Amino acid sequence: MGSEEVKVVSFWASPFGKRVEWALKLKGVEYEYIEEDIFNKSNLLLQLNPVHKKVPVLVHAHKPIAESLIILEYIDETWKQYPLLPQHPYQRALVRFWTNFVEQKLFDAAWLGMCSSGDEREKGVKVAREVMEKIEEEIKGKRFFGGENIGYLDIALGWISYWLPVWEEVGSMEIIESLKYPATTAWINNFLTHPLIKDTFPPRDNMILYYNRRKTLFSTFNV
16 A cells, blocks of 8 residues: 555645655655646646635645545554654544644734734734643653654644744844743754754745735735
């Protein structure tokens, strides 16, 4: 099982797409990467993900799977080497809880902080910092959320290590205060320097340019 060809349809700056690639790399699964233009969506993407029309999409044995967190679970169930989720149901439930909490709270709050100004911006930064406090408590005393090795929660939260600092720069805001969150800062460094992860990040200069454009577009549409 799992020997059929694997393709990842994604966009170079997508933190969600990177999750899928990280999981496959940790599992040692070979895959073909297909770059998608999210501003001019291809027929391929519309066929593979007709419901959301979004990246990433994993194609395994000609079957498409959408939504990055669902893809992570599929990858973990399909390729048994290097388990991402804990074996115990309670520990698995905790991982899913933290994944959902950060997904729902931090991503939107940080995005709002980056793209808006005034009270809206302050509101976004405040919520994002509150989430960071919870993350700090959760990672204390551990190398990774998965213990000594990168696990599902590390992959789900991996965007914090690289995308969030870019958003902070673009939005002229501070969410990850290194003195206030030393355990999180150590985790970020451990994640960024992991042998299988460290060469997967898009060039920072390109990211700054891209998210500055996104910020401008956001501001234009939300006047």
